[in-house]
Amino acid sequence: MAIRTLSVDWKLDHPGVQREDFFGRTSLSSYDAVFIDPETISRRWTFDVAPGGDGARRTDPQQDRGLGRTLSAWMARRRTEADDLLKRGGGLLICRLRPRGEPLLIGSDSGEERLDRYSWLPSVSLVDRQHQLAFPVNGRFVARRGADVTVEECDSPFAAYLSRFAGNVAYSAVYQDLLSTPIDRFATVLARNRVGDIVALEIPFDEGRLVLLPPLEGVSPAQEAEALIEAAESSAARAGFFAAPDWLSAYLVPGEEDLLNELAGLEERHATLSAKIEEVRGRLAETSRFNKILHTRGRFSYVPAVAESMRTLGFEVEEEADALRLRSEEGDALVVAAAAEGNAVGLPPYRHLLATVDRAVTDGEGHHKGILVVSGSRELDPKRRPTQFSPEVLRGCQSQGFCLISSYALFKLVQSALADRKADHAPARRALLECDGEFRSSDVS
Numbered sequence: 001m002a003i004r005t006l007s008v009d010w011k012l013d014h015p016g017v018q019r020e021d022f023f024g025r026t027s028l029s030s031y032d033a034v035f036i037d038p039e040t041i042s043r044r045w046t047f048d049v050a051p052g053g054d055g056a057r058r059t060d061p062q063q064d065r066g067l068g069r070t071l072s073a074w075m076a077r078r079r080t081e082a083d084d085l086l087k088r089g090g091g092l093l094i095c096r097l098r099p100r101g102e103p104l105l106i107g108s109d110s111g112e113e114r115l116d117r118y119s120w121l122p123s124v125s126l127v128d129r130q131h132q133l134a135f136p137v138n139g140r141f142v143a144r145r146g147a148d149v150t151v152e153e154c155d156s157p158f159a160a161y162l163s164r165f166a167g168n169v170a171y172s173a174v175y176q177d178l179l180s181t182p183i184d185r186f187a188t189v190l191a192r193n194r195v196g197d198i199v200a201l202e203i204p205f206d207e208g209r210l211v212l213l214p215p216l217e218g219v220s221p222a223q224e225a226e227a228l229i230e231a232a233e234s235s236a237a238r239a240g241f242f243a244a245p246d247w248l249s250a251y252l253v254p255g256e257e258d259l260l261n262e263l264a265g266l267e268e269r270h271a272t273l274s275a276k277i278e279e280v281r282g283r284l285a286e287t288s289r290f291n292k293i294l295h296t297r298g299r300f301s302y303v304p305a306v307a308e309s310m311r312t313l314g315f316e317v318e319e320e321a322d323a324l325r326l327r328s329e330e331g332d333a334l335v336v337a338a339a340a341e342g343n344a345v346g347l348p349p350y351r352h353l354l355a356t357v358d359r360a361v362t363d364g365e366g367h368h369k370g371i372l373v374v375s376g377s378r379e380l381d382p383k384r385r386p387t388q389f390s391p392e393v394l395r396g397c398q399s400q401g402f403c404l405i406s407s408y409a410l411f412k413l414v415q416s417a418l419a420d421r422k423a424d425h426a427p428a429r430r431a432l433l434e435c436d437g438e439f440r441s442s443d444v445s
Helices: 067-088 157-164 221-236 246-250 256-295 302-312 347-362 391-400 407-419 426-434
Strands: 005-008 017-020 033-036 057-059 092-096 104-108 111-115 124-127 132-135 139-146 149-151 171-177 188-193 198-205 208-213 316-319 324-327 333-339 369-375 403-406
Touching: 005 221, 033 221, 067 092, 067 104, 067 111, 067 198, 067 208, 092 221, 124 198, 149 157, 149 198, 157 188, 157 198, 157 208, 157 221, 256 302, 256 369, 256 407, 302 316, 302 324, 302 333, 302 407, 333 347, 347 369, 347 391, 369 391, 369 407, 369 426, 391 403, 403 407, 403 426, 407 426
Parallel strands: 005 017, 005 033, 033 092, 057 104, 092 208, 333 369, 369 403
Antiparallel strands: 104 111, 124 132, 139 171, 149 188, 171 198, 188 198, 198 208, 316 324, 324 333
């Protein structure tokens, strides 16, 4: 079902989406679905009103040449339009969830009016016997950043939208209720972070719906627009949200109880299967952690993977700030691990290893074997990678008696060690410690 859509300060690239500024002339209520990003709204006063001594931005309507009254009137106008869109038009208002931002305090004889990015939101009060959801009066848009998003299991098309871009969701705020209202009784929670904070929410306004969504990163405006329109069209044809009252379970139609029992059994089996899936997924992540030496880079991914590989070979590994320290019965070593952006690792990692070994000598620790682990051409299959170090690096390692080993050669040693965990891996350790120059698999005897 085709719907009329409007994008307000939300960059969406789609021929079917009209675009407008928050302070433009087009009415929100003249569309079926409105996408709005409130991030830039507060710029209207943060650029023109300087903060006072207490850090708050204030303006006096008697002296600001109409700025305060104009902003207040705009907020009231957009609030009325949004209310009409949701309650009278049964439309969709999809808003990005962001912090409230810096407020503006507008002085008056009766007190101060506070404006922020969300002052245009319409209000709704949803009540059952024990609880009440008053939005946005009791709502808090708490600044909190993260990418730890878990999409809830529900039939909302916007949950499917979040699942589609699960790796690109980067929330900058979470929604909380001041009275700790059980929001699930009144609205549909679409996603939470790992500690249970709401990062996406769908609130019913009579026949309409207000949807709060977190921002995305790394997704083109065209991709996002296509997915949002698809979700909006599916949502427009979907029945509204109505919380089931407590007494409804006493009014069952024939066959309903059997289906409820069948559903309960399936949900129990689903919970058991989900727990098993998470267990196996954890074991898989534990087992495949060595693969990182083949394609990652950096001290938080590549270096720990190299350290874990050395432990698998039987070394005691101590991770220091700029190197790995290995200990074993066959001897000790210092390791520098470097992954190149391009095809080959250059001289800086070699010089770093040279300085590390020299520092150990001058500190009185004695001479240590130097091992340089390199990874280049990471986008290629390891079997098809060209030489992963420069000729200067090879000459330096040969002259200093350092072992120069590629990540793929180290990975093959790890594969062999894991294939027979009871075997003695001393030959592999000895081969690394006795190697001068490039390490080859044939060095292991």
